[in-house]
Amino acid sequence: MKSKQKVDALLAIFFVLLVLGFLLHQSxxxxxxxxxxxxGIAGAVIIGLALVYPIRKRIFGKKGKANPLNRHIIYxxxxxxxxxxxxxxxxxxxxGALTFLALLLVVLSGIVGRFLYRNVNRQLREQKKDLNLLKxxxxxxxxxxxxxxxETGRHIxxxxxxxxxxxxxxxxAYGIAExxxxxxxxxxxxALFSKWxxxxxxxxxxxxxxxxxxxxxxxxxxxxxxx
Amino acid sequence: MDSxxxxxxxxxxxxxxxIFGGWLFYNEEAANPGPLSSAHEDSAxxxxxxxxxxxxxxxRCLECHDFSEPSELKSGLRFHGAHKFxxxxxxxxxxxxxxxSIVDHTLFNPNLQCTQCHFDPHKGLFGFDCRQCHRIKTWTxxxxxxxxxxxxxxxxxxxxxQSHLNERFWSKILETHDMSIGKxxxxxxxKDCWRCHIVHKWAHLRMEHLFQxxxxxxxxx
Numbered sequence: 001m002k003s004k005q006k007v008d009a010l011l012a013i014f015f016v017l018l019v020l021g022f023l024l025h026q027s028x029x030x031x032x033x034x035x036x037x038x039x040g041i042a043g044a045v046i047i048g049l050a051l052v053y054p055i056r057k058r059i060f061g062k063k064g065k066a067n068p069l070n071r072h073i074i075y076x077x078x079x080x081x082x083x084x085x086x087x088x089x090x091x092x093x094x095x096g097a098l099t100f101l102a103l104l105l106v107v108l109s110g111i112v113g114r115f116l117y118r119n120v121n122r123q124l125r126e127q128k129k130d131l132n133l134l135k136x137x138x139x140x141x142x143x144x145x146x147x148x149x150x151e152t153g154r155h156i157x158x159x160x161x162x163x164x165x166x167x168x169x170x171x172x173a174y175g176i177a178e179x180x181x182x183x184x185x186x187x188x189x190x191a192l193f194s195k196w197x198x199x200x201x202x203x204x205x206x207x208x209x210x211x212x213x214x215x216x217x218x219x220x221x222x223x224x225x226x227x
Numbered sequence: 228m229d230s231x232x233x234x235x236x237x238x239x240x241x242x243x244x245x246i247f248g249g250w251l252f253y254n255e256e257a258a259n260p261g262p263l264s265s266a267h268e269d270s271a272x273x274x275x276x277x278x279x280x281x282x283x284x285x286x287r288c289l290e291c292h293d294f295s296e297p298s299e300l301k302s303g304l305r306f307h308g309a310h311k312f313x314x315x316x317x318x319x320x321x322x323x324x325x326x327x328s329i330v331d332h333t334l335f336n337p338n339l340q341c342t343q344c345h346f347d348p349h350k351g352l353f354g355f356d357c358r359q360c361h362r363i364k365t366w367t368x369x370x371x372x373x374x375x376x377x378x379x380x381x382x383x384x385x386x387x388x389q390s391h392l393n394e395r396f397w398s399k400i401l402e403t404h405d406m407s408i409g410k411x412x413x414x415x416x417x418k419d420c421w422r423c424h425i426v427h428k429w430a431h432l433r434m435e436h437l438f439q440x441x442x443x444x445x446x447x448x
Contacts, residue, residue, distance in 0.1 A: 094257040222282010
């Protein structure tokens with residue numbers, strides 16, 4: 001299975017577990033049982049592995065194939081899925097509920113980054129390429145533009161060739177204007193999304209804090225399965 | 228300038244999160260996974276049951292509960308004399324009306340017989356080795372199907388109630404029915420449950436088939 005397919009499959013699994021769990025897997029005691037804790041610990045460790053990506057990227061400057069984003073997403077979604085099963089869909093304590101909320105927000109902000117931000121960037125790149133093509137073509141038609149301007153005010157309908165050129169020039173001008181407007185919208189959206197990474201980081205800090213508090217509280221009040 | 232602002236922002240966020248995390252950890256209510264049972268809800272604080280970093284211990288339970296003289300306990304509670312494994316069967320924070328006991332039978336002495344604590348609805352007919360048919364976690368017998376209507380050996384599992392063993396019961400039956408068939412009625416054995424009762428509902432009597440030799444389905448339904 002390719003890395004992208006794995007990401008899509010894990011994303012589907014996460015949402016299925018999240019939604020169906022409320023119907024099929026609600027338990028007050030599961031999270032604190034031995035199997036529940038095994039899932040919780042495994043989830044926390046795998047989420048820890050997902051943090052290797054931003055550390056390598058920001059601190060050691062590793063990017064691209066040396067530090068693939070998909071691995072970060074696969075670890076993140078696997079850890080979140082295990083955490084969801086560990087919770088047994090009962091959020092009775094404030095610490096447990098906040099930890100799960102943080103987990104959910106990090107995953108959602110990750111999805112925004114992975115799918116929406118990437119799509120906006122791709123669209124913007126493609127539209128800029130189209131705009132350059134149109135502008136170059138427009139410039140190449142300089143002579144026709146001059147003819148067209150000269151003919152303006154006369155009965156241009158009488159000359160078919162001039163009429164055709166004028167219409168083509170006009171269509172291209174409209175096309176350029178539309179593209180420029182669309183690029184402007186995408187630029188604004190991109191500027192908004194550029195704040196996304198900071199939001200994702202802040203939420204990750206929140207999740208790490210909650211995980212530490214959650215684990216410490218579990219040990220402090222006692223692990224039921226340890227004699 | 229921008230990076231300095233970012234560093235300051237992240238540092239501020241880290242400080243806020245550390246303070247928030249610390250406050251949350253020391254706030255006992257934040258870790259409460261649910262209301263205590265009505266028997267324990269008056270507990271002053273978490274430490275009454277939870278020993279910090281060690282959890283709920285048998286010693287903490289026994290500070291309030293006394294099982295030192297098992298012979299004085301009700302028969303169903305005598306195994307509490309072991310003074311250990313409290314948390315194997317008792318789970319708190321399930322709500323004020325919830326039961327806090329889920330008995331872990333695997334902890335019991337294997338020589339202990341089920342009927343020493345449980346009532347035997349079979350009245351000894353199937354012996355005392357309940358585990359031949361029943362399991363600890365699922366008491367329902369897997370694959371059990373009640374015999375068909377035509378089966379006449381009800382007595383193998385069902386015992387007649389005390390009333391059916393009394394002469395006056397049969398006299399009353401004869402009185403309420405036609406006395407002319409009294410002789411026939413005397414042929415009815417107390418084990419011939421099928422003559423009056425039908426399978427799908429014990430209280431439902433097949434009156435019109437009362438004295439017939441062969442039961443003919445459930446035509447009296």
